[in-house]
Amino acid sequence: MRILIVEDEAKLAEAVKKGLELKGFTVDWLADGEKARTRILLYKNEYDLVLLDLMLPDVDGATICRDAREAGVMTPIIMLTARDEIEYKVDLLNSGADDYITKPFAFDELIARIQAVLRRPSDALPGTLSIRDIELDTGKHTVTKGGQPISLTLKEFSLLELFLRHPNEALPREQILDHVWSFDFPGFSNVLDVHMKNLRKKLDTYEESDPLFETIRGVGYRING
Numbered sequence: 409m410r411i412l413i414v415e416d417e418a419k420l421a422e423a424v425k426k427g428l429e430l431k432g433f434t435v436d437w438l439a440d441g442e443k444a445r446t447r448i449l450l451y452k453n454e455y456d457l458v459l460l461d462l463m464l465p466d467v468d469g470a471t472i473c474r475d476a477r478e479a480g481v482m483t484p485i486i487m488l489t490a491r492d493e494i495e496y497k498v499d500l501l502n503s504g505a506d507d508y509i510t511k512p513f514a515f516d517e518l519i520a521r522i523q524a525v526l527r528r529p530s531d532a533l534p535g536t537l538s539i540r541d542i543e544l545d546t547g548k549h550t551v552t553k554g555g556q557p558i559s560l561t562l563k564e565f566s567l568l569e570l571f572l573r574h575p576n577e578a579l580p581r582e583q584i585l586d587h588v589w590s591f592d593f594p595g596f597s598n599v600l601d602v603h604m605k606n607l608r609k610k611l612d613t614y615e616e617s618d619p620l621f622e623t624i625r626g627v628g629y630r631i632n633g
């Protein structure tokens with residue numbers, strides 16, 4: 409799950425980013441409204457959710473939200489507002505935002521709002537994803553294989569979740585990298601192969617002729633049901 413935070417208060421943005429990363433989300437942060445508008449319009453399929461501050465120094469959050477909706481971007485958007493901006497509430501919801509949260513907020517409340525928005529039926533995200541004898545619980549953040557718990561790192565969990573949302577589909581390397589790692593990730597693309605190797609070691613104990621993960625030459629990887 410990948411989230412874009414648009415917020416000009418660095419301290420708040422960094423705290424939220426850190427908290428969400430600990431919950432297993434991949435997070436990008438932008439402080440600039442214009443850059444955010446461009447990013448949302450160009451990379452609309454890369455984000456599962458946008459946290460959008462209402463008062464930004466250049467273009468305000470409601471305008472960005474309205475522009476995104478007019479351009480057909482359906483990514484869920486939660487607006488961040490200060491208490492004295494509450495009069496803009498109607499304007500906010502008319503802008504096409506899915507929800508809003510008033511600053512200062514408790515981190516748990518933010519998580520609850522995020523989960524509520526992500527579970528909206530439009531793209532119903534099931535709590536449990538499974539393939540063969542493997543089950544991934546998105547709420548509890550656990551994975552079992554044949555009923556036995558498997559311990560995965562946050563990145564391995566994100567990777568597996570992405571594959572489980574696209575069973576039997578060849579996923580291009582770029583799409584996987586974009587989804588699981590932030591734009592500012594300084595590493596090399598072979599970091600993906602390292603994680604895939606570890607994931608295979610933990611999960612792919614099937615017959616060699618019937619592998620769970622398959623390398624698709626020149627494309628990326630596929631999970632086979």
Ligand code: CA
Binds near residue numbers: 415416417461463
């Ligand atoms: Ca602000």
